[in-house]
Structure formats: structure tokens, C-alpha cells
Amino acid sequence: MQHPQNFKLKSFTQTKATIISVGTHLPDQIVKSDDLFDEIKSDQQYGIPRDFMSNSMGIIERRMSSPETQPSELAIAAAEKALANAEGVRRRDIGLVIFCGIERDQPEPATAHTVQHALGLNADDVFDVANACLGFVDGLKIASNYISAGIVKNALVVTGEVSTRVLRSFVDQLKAGVDLQKANRMIGGLSVGDAGGAVILGPSEETGFTLFNNSADSAHIDKCIYRVREDGTIDGQMLMAKILAHGIKMHRNLIDHTLRRLGWDEFDWILSHQTGKRNFQAFSQMPGVQEDRMIKTYEKFGNTTTATMSLGWEILMNSGKVLPGDKVGGLFAGSGLATCQFGLVC
Numbered sequence: 001m002q003h004p005q006n007f008k009l010k011s012f013t014q015t016k017a018t019i020i021s022v023g024t025h026l027p028d029q030i031v032k033s034d035d036l037f038d039e040i041k042s043d044q045q046y047g048i049p050r051d052f053m054s055n056s057m058g059i060i061e062r063r064m065s066s067p068e069t070q071p072s073e074l075a076i077a078a079a080e081k082a083l084a085n086a087e088g089v090r091r092r093d094i095g096l097v098i099f100c101g102i103e104r105d106q107p108e109p110a111t112a113h114t115v116q117h118a119l120g121l122n123a124d125d126v127f128d129v130a131n132a133c134l135g136f137v138d139g140l141k142i143a144s145n146y147i148s149a150g151i152v153k154n155a156l157v158v159t160g161e162v163s164t165r166v167l168r169s170f171v172d173q174l175k176a177g178v179d180l181q182k183a184n185r186m187i188g189g190l191s192v193g194d195a196g197g198a199v200i201l202g203p204s205e206e207t208g209f210t211l212f213n214n215s216a217d218s219a220h221i222d223k224c225i226y227r228v229r230e231d232g233t234i235d236g237q238m239l240m241a242k243i244l245a246h247g248i249k250m251h252r253n254l255i256d257h258t259l260r261r262l263g264w265d266e267f268d269w270i271l272s273h274q275t276g277k278r279n280f281q282a283f284s285q286m287p288g289v290q291e292d293r294m295i296k297t298y299e300k301f302g303n304t305t306t307a308t309m310s311l312g313w314e315i316l317m318n319s320g321k322v323l324p325g326d327k328v329g330g331l332f333a334g335s336g337l338a339t340c341q342f343g344l345v346c
Contacts, residue, residue, distance in 0.1 A: 017144035017201045018208030019344070020089060020154070022314045023081030024307070025074050025196035027065045033057075033302075036167075036190050040174040046183045053190060058277030062193025062302030064164045071103045072114040074160030074196030078310065079119055082156070082198040089200055095152030096125040096143055100135035100306050101159040104128060115158055125152065132224070133273055134334030135159070136197065136306040137342065141212040147203050155201045159306040163192035166226055169234035188238030189226075191276060193302030197310025207324075209344050213258045216338040220246055224335035244275065247333045248282045254341055258329075259288050262343040267293065267329035269322065271312040274298035283331050308332075322346050 033053035042048040054060045065074065083091065099112035110128040125146070129139045136159050143155035170189040178186070201208075223243045226236025259265070266288035274280055276298050284291035295312040297304065304311060309332065316322060323346070330342040 015148050015203045016208030017147040018204040020200045020202045021082045021085035023078040023198045024310050024314050025077035027063045027194050029064045030061050031064045032061045033059050059191050059302045060299050065162050065194045069162050070105045071101045071160035072105050072111050075115050075158045076118045078196035079158045079198040082200050086200045089154050093154045094121050094156050095123050096146050096155035097123045098139040098157050099128045100139035101161050103162050132334030133305040134338045136309050137332045137340045143201050144209045158198040160196040161305050161307050162194050164194050185237035188240035191303045193304050195304040195307035197307035207345050211262050211343045214340045215254050220337045244279050250339045255286050258341040268326040269328045270294040272331040273333050275303045
């Protein structure tokens, strides 16, 4: 078939999803790691120095919600800020709402519906995504695909983490006394902190997410796990050393592939999942990463699980150092184990 002489092939630019705004919410109560270790008498009962978490892990403090706080409360507060910061985006423009927290208000309905109703949104696609600490980045990936495919124009990805529910239960059990082996399996659970986070995404032909590169190794399902017993207490373990070793190895095996697919030699900025000093320093030694370009959240907020991405993005945007065209990398993980590395152009 011959085309008419005046026929011209149009250049095609793939629509990307870009972050339009961010919002975070932190509970008022600050709990210091040394105080938690004093409470469980870590030195006397278990031979663990009271400054183990603040010194060795680098987590000095975290925020804690009241026991009755629901995940949606933190998510809604963060989303209100994101909506207020989203210039040119009206509430009726949000066509997709994804809630990505580890904790949910209830099994049914999806907590995303609670968030949408409270915010007065009217999205037709409303659901929860769960994948431990990686859930928020998976939510960003799903929302980006919705926008790139033209299904929706704008999306809200939101989370609310009340992980200190686990912390409180572990503290109570450690105070009452457990054997040393069990104590060592539970100590990592004291690293978490509560937070809400939200981002609003929209379409762009120049900026935004360029790549999500995932990997999973489900042989490690026992490394970080918790279940609620019938009496309401929590049974679980967080094997920090093994989680970190395997997670860091997975990221190292993936990062060259990520940079190659992006066509980048290095990242200008890095956002990452943060369980403490060790994984932060390990990330800083990977190809394309510079430690002075990494955003740190673990010292003041602990392991904020799915809210870490929003906290890091807000800190980065408020720094005043980001330039148009800067390349942001993401290094995130969740128990299971699952990892994701992304590239985003500002």
C-alpha cells in the first residue's frame, strides 16, 4: 500500500506519570529508642545495650500514634495536604485512589473507600494494594500505568501506617520476659514509626517515572512476619540481619540492569527504604549512588515502611536543591522478599 505524498509519520512521545504534589502527616508523640530499651530493661534482661538501636542502627526516635488511631486517619491527613498542594488539580479530576498501607482499617471494604469518602472524591477506580513495605511503590507503578494508558488523568496514592501497634505488642511481651532467642527475633520490631503519606500523580511528556524494575525472591517469607493471635497480641519476628543481607544482595544484583535500562551513569538523588544505618550505607556504595545525594529519614522517624517514599520526596522537594531534569532513583523493598528500583526525571 502506498501512502499519499502528503502523509507524514507523527513522532510519538510516551506519556509518563509525574508527581504533582506530596503530603505527609506525622503523629505528635515522639518516642526515643533509648527510652524503649530502658522500658524493656534490655541490658538487664537480654544483655542488649540500651543504645543498641540509637547507636548501632542509627534510629534515635520515631513518631507514635495513639492506640486507637486507624490507618485511614493518617492517610486522610496526608492526602488533604497533597490535594492542597496540587496546583491545577481539582478533586473531581482524581480518577484513581489506591491505599497501600500494611495496616488497613478493616478487611472489607477497602480502606481506599474510607479515604475517598472522607476527602469527597469521586474516583471510579478505588482499591487497596498490599505488599509489605513495598506496597506504596507498587501503588505508584500501578497508578503510573493507569495514567500512561490514558485510563485516568490524575491518581492519588496514599498510605497510613500505624506500625507501632506491632511495637507496643512486642514491648509488652519483652517487658514480661521471653527467652533470649525470641527477644533477638523481636527487637527489630522496635524500629518502626508511624506516618501518613500521599502523592498525586498526573500526565507529562517530559518529566516523571521512566522505569520501575522489580524483583522477588519468595524463599524468604519467614524473615519478617507477624500475625495477630486470638487474644489480640501479635506473634512474629523481624530477623534484621538476614533481611538486610538478602535485600541488599537483591538490590546489588539489580542496579546495573536498572541503570542500563534507564541509560543513566548515575542518579542525581536517591530515595530509599530505610530500616536503619546499615542498609542506608550499603545503598551508598552501589553503582551510580552518592551518599551525599541520598535522603535520610531513619534517624528521626525510624522505619516508616510504606510512608518512607512520601517523607523522602517531601524532604527532597523542600531542600531547594533539585533542578529541572535531575534524575531521581528509588531503592525500595518489602518482606517476602520483594524489591523495586525506579527512575524518575524531575
